Amino acid sequence: xxxxxxxxxxxxxxxxxxxxxxxxxxxxxxxxxxxxxxxxxxxxxxxxxxxxxxxxxxxxxxxxxxxxxxxxxxxxxxxxxxxxxxxxxxxxxxxxxxxxxxxxxxxxxxxxxxxxxxxxxxxxxxxxxxxxxxxxxxxxxxxxxxxxxxxxxxxxxxxxxxxxxxxxxxxxxxxxxxxxxxxxxxxxxxxxxxxxxxxxxxxxxxxxxxxxxxxxxxxxxxxxxxxxxxxxxxxxxxxxxxxxxxxxxxxxxxxxxxxxxxxxxxxxxxxxxxxxxxxxxxxxxxxxxxxxxxxxxxxxxxxxxxxxxxxxxxxxxxxxxxxxxxxxxxxxxxxxxxxxxxxxxxxxxxxxxxxx
Amino acid sequence: xxxxxxxxxxxxxxxxxxxxxxxxxxxxxxxxxxxxxxxxxxxxxxxxxxxxxxxxxxxxxxxxxxxxxxxxxxxxxxxxxxxxxxxxxxxxxxxxxxxxxxxxxxxxxxxxxxxxxxxxxxxxxxxxxxxxxxxxxxxxxxxxxxxxxxxxxxxxxxxxxxxxxxxxxxxxxxxxxxxxxxxxxxxxxxxxxxxxxxxxxxxxxxxxxxxxxxxxxxxxxxxxxxxxxxxxxxxxxxxxxxxxxxxxxxxxxxxxxxxxxxxxxxxxxxxxxxxxxxxxxxxxxxxxxxxxxxxxxxxxxxxxxxxxxxxxxxxxxxxxxxxxxxxxxxxxxxxxxxxxxxxxxxxxxxxxxxxx
Numbered sequence: 001x002x003x004x005x006x007x008x009x010x011x012x013x014x015x016x017x018x019x020x021x022x023x024x025x026x027x028x029x030x031x032x033x034x035x036x037x038x039x040x041x042x043x044x045x046x047x048x049x050x051x052x053x054x055x056x057x058x059x060x061x062x063x064x065x066x067x068x069x070x071x072x073x074x075x076x077x078x079x080x081x082x083x084x085x086x087x088x089x090x091x092x093x094x095x096x097x098x099x100x101x102x103x104x105x106x107x108x109x110x111x112x113x114x115x116x117x118x119x120x121x122x123x124x125x126x127x128x129x130x131x132x133x134x135x136x137x138x139x140x141x142x143x144x145x146x147x148x149x150x151x152x153x154x155x156x157x158x159x160x161x162x163x164x165x166x167x168x169x170x171x172x173x174x175x176x177x178x179x180x181x182x183x184x185x186x187x188x189x190x191x192x193x194x195x196x197x198x199x200x201x202x203x204x205x206x207x208x209x210x211x212x213x214x215x216x217x218x219x220x221x222x223x224x225x226x227x228x229x230x231x232x233x234x235x236x237x238x239x240x241x242x243x244x245x246x247x248x249x250x251x252x253x254x255x256x257x258x259x260x261x262x263x264x265x266x267x268x269x270x271x272x273x274x275x276x277x278x279x280x281x282x283x284x285x286x287x288x289x290x291x292x293x294x295x296x297x298x299x300x301x302x303x304x305x306x307x308x309x310x311x312x313x314x315x316x317x318x319x320x321x322x323x324x325x326x327x328x329x330x331x332x333x334x335x336x337x338x339x340x341x342x343x344x345x346x347x348x349x350x351x352x353x354x355x356x
Numbered sequence: 357x358x359x360x361x362x363x364x365x366x367x368x369x370x371x372x373x374x375x376x377x378x379x380x381x382x383x384x385x386x387x388x389x390x391x392x393x394x395x396x397x398x399x400x401x402x403x404x405x406x407x408x409x410x411x412x413x414x415x416x417x418x419x420x421x422x423x424x425x426x427x428x429x430x431x432x433x434x435x436x437x438x439x440x441x442x443x444x445x446x447x448x449x450x451x452x453x454x455x456x457x458x459x460x461x462x463x464x465x466x467x468x469x470x471x472x473x474x475x476x477x478x479x480x481x482x483x484x485x486x487x488x489x490x491x492x493x494x495x496x497x498x499x500x501x502x503x504x505x506x507x508x509x510x511x512x513x514x515x516x517x518x519x520x521x522x523x524x525x526x527x528x529x530x531x532x533x534x535x536x537x538x539x540x541x542x543x544x545x546x547x548x549x550x551x552x553x554x555x556x557x558x559x560x561x562x563x564x565x566x567x568x569x570x571x572x573x574x575x576x577x578x579x580x581x582x583x584x585x586x587x588x589x590x591x592x593x594x595x596x597x598x599x600x601x602x603x604x605x606x607x608x609x610x611x612x613x614x615x616x617x618x619x620x621x622x623x624x625x626x627x628x629x630x631x632x633x634x635x636x637x638x639x640x641x642x643x644x645x646x647x648x649x650x651x652x653x654x655x656x657x658x659x660x661x662x663x664x665x666x667x668x669x670x671x672x673x674x675x676x677x678x679x680x681x682x683x684x685x686x687x688x689x690x691x692x693x694x695x696x697x698x699x700x701x702x703x704x705x706x707x708x709x710x711x712x
Contacts, residue, residue: 025378
C-alpha cells in the first residue's frame with residue numbers, strides 16, 4: 001500500500017527527485033562513476049552546485065547582492081553562527097521566542113553576547129505567534145522563526161523592522177513566496193521542503209559580515225564560505241544533489257507561486273475538517289495556523305488509540321504529535337500530494353461517523 | 357569502459373555499498389519509504405545508527421570507555437572543536453605540522469589558546485613525517501595527522517606520548533589496524549575509506565570533556581553529542597547509511613586485517629613500479645611513504661601530457677597531483693581493487709617501453 005507520509009521531518013520528498021538521486025548514486029550522468037565518489041572540485045560537481053544555486057536564486061528571487069551557501073551542521077549550528085558573526089562584542093541582539101527552536105537560538109546567542117527577548121508565547125505553550133512588540137533600534141539584528149514545527153504556528157507577515165532581520169525558515173522555505181530583500185540572513189535546514197538531512201542553506205547579504213570585533217572559528221565564519229563559494233572544505237555532495245533534484249521538481253510544477261496555492265488548499269482542507277468535525281480541535285490560535293504543520297487533539301482523548309489505528313490502516317504515517325503538545329501533527333510539506341490530505345480527512349470523517 | 361578511480365577523495369566506494377544505498381533511496385527495507393524521508397527518531401533509523409556504531413566498534417576494536425559520534429562539518433570543524441573542548445584557558449596544546457591540513461588545525465588552535473608546534477616538515481614541502489621531537493609534559497594534548505593526502509606521507513608508528521594524543525585519521529582510517537586505546541580522540545571525515553562526504557566520525561574517550569573553563573557553542577561541544585548519542589539535532593542520515601553499507605562490505609571481506617594486507621600489496625605494487633621504472637620517481641621520504649596516496653613525478657616532465665593521455669585511455673581517473681606537489685597522485689583507498697593498480701603499473705611500464 002502507498003504510504004501517506006505526514007512526517008514532520010526529514011519529510012516526504014518528490015518521487016522524481018528520489019529516483020534521480022538513486023540513479024546518481026549508481027551512475028552520475030553516464031560518467032561511469034557514482035555521485036558519491038567524484039571529487040567535489042570536479043566539473044561534474046561544480047555543475048550540480050551552480051545549478052542548485054541558480055534554482056534557489058530563481059525560485060525565491062534572491063537579489064544579486066546575496067550569497068547562497070550550502071553548509072553542514074543544521075539550523076542548530078546557525079544558532080551559534082548568527083551571533084558569532086553579527087552580534088558585536090559591545091552590542092546586543094533581539095530575539096522573538098516563538099517555540100523551542102527559537103529558544104535554542106536565544107540560548108546560543110546569550111553565550112555569545114547581550115541578547116534581549118522582545119516577546120514570547122511561552123505563556124500559552126507557544127500556541128500563537130508573538131506580535132506587537134517594539135524593536136529596539138540599537139540592536140544589531142532581530143531574529144525570528146517563520147514556522148514552528150512542533151506547535152503548528154506560522155508567521156503570516158514579517159515585522160516592519162528598523163534593524164536587519166535574520167530568519168530561521170527551516171520548516172517553510174520554498175512553501176510560499178518570500179521577499180528575500182527584507183532579510184539580511186535566512187537559514188534553513190534542508191530536510192523539510194528542500195531536500196534530505198545533512199545540508200543547511202544560508203542566504204546572506206554579502207556586506208553584513210566582518211563588522212564584529214571577535215575571533216570566529218573558520219568554519220563558523222560566514223565569510224569563509226562566501227569567499228570559497230561553499231567549497232572551503234568538502235561539502236555534503238549527495239544532500240546538495242537531492243536539493244537540486246527537489247528544486248528542479250518544484251520548478252517543473254510551476255515554482256513557488258504554484259506550490260503556495262497547493263499548500264493553501266491542502267491546509268484549508270485539513271483545517272476545515274478539524275473545525276467542522278466534533279471529534280477534533282486545533283491547538284493554536286486560528287490566525288497563526290501553520291500551513292506546514294497542522295496540530296490538533298481529540299475532544300474525546302479516550303478515542304486517540306482507536307483513531308491512531310484507523311489512520312495507520314489507511315497508510316497514513318508520521319502524525320503523532322510532539323510530546324510537548326500531544327495529540328496529532330500532520331505535516332503538509334511541498335511534496336505531500338493533496339490526495340494524501342483527502343485520505344486523511346476521509347479517515348477523520350468516517351471515524352467521527354463510526355464513533356458518533 | 358570501467359573506470360579505475362584513483363581520486364583523492366571523495367574517493368571510490370564498494371559497488372555493493374553503492375547499490376545498497378541507491379536502493380535505500382528508493383525504498384528502505386521494503387518500508388515503502390525512502391531512507392531520505394524517514395524520521396531520524398524512527399526505529400528504522402535507530403537501527404542504522406546502532407549498526408554503524410557497532411561495526412566501527414568491532415572493526416577497530418574500540419574500547420567500551422569511548423563514544424563513537426557521527427557529526428557534520430568535516431575535519432575542518434574538528435580543527436576547532438578539539439582546542440575548544442580540550443585546551444584549557446591557561447593551558448597549551450602541542451601540534452605536529454606534517455602538511456597543509458595539520459597547518460589548518462594549528463591555525464584554528466591558535467585562535468583558541470596557546471599552541472606549540474613541536475616539529476614541522478615544511479622545510480621540505482612536507483615530504484617526510486617529523487620524528488624525534490620531544491613532547492612537553494605540561495601540554496594538554498598532542499595533535500598529529502596520521503596520513504597526509506596531498507604529499508603522500510603516512511605515520512608508520514605513533515609517538516610514545518606522556519600526554520593525551522588526538523589524531524586526524526581522515527585519510528587512512530579503516531585501512532590498517534590501529535590501537536584506539538592509545539588515543540584520547542580520533543576524528544575522520546568519511547569521504548576516503550568509510551563513506552561519502554557529509555559525515556565526520558569522532559571516537560572520543562568519554563571522560564576527557566568538561567575539563568576546560570570555556571564557553572563552548574552547543575554544536576561544537578563534544579559533550580552535547582556524547583549525551584545525545586549523535587542525535588542532538590538531525591544527523592546526516594544518508595551519509596551515515598552509506599558508512600554502514602561500506603563497513604558491512606569491509607566486514608564481509610575479512611575486516612581491517614584483511615584490507616590492510618591488500619592495501620600493503622597494492623601500495624607495494626605501485627611503489628615497486630615507481631622505483632624500477634626510469635621514467636618515474638617518488639616525491640617523499642621512502643620510510644614515510646603512504647599506502648593510501650602515492651605521489652610521484654616524471655623524470656622527463658616533458659612527457660607528462662602524453663603520459664596523462666595514456667592513463668586516461670586506460671580508464672584511469674583522478675591521478676593529477678595536488679598543485680603544491682605537482683606530478684601525479686594515485687590514491688589507493690580500501691575500495692580500489694588491486695586490478696586497478698595492475699592496470700596502472702601496466703600503463704606505466706608500457707609507456708616507458710614506448711618512449712624509451
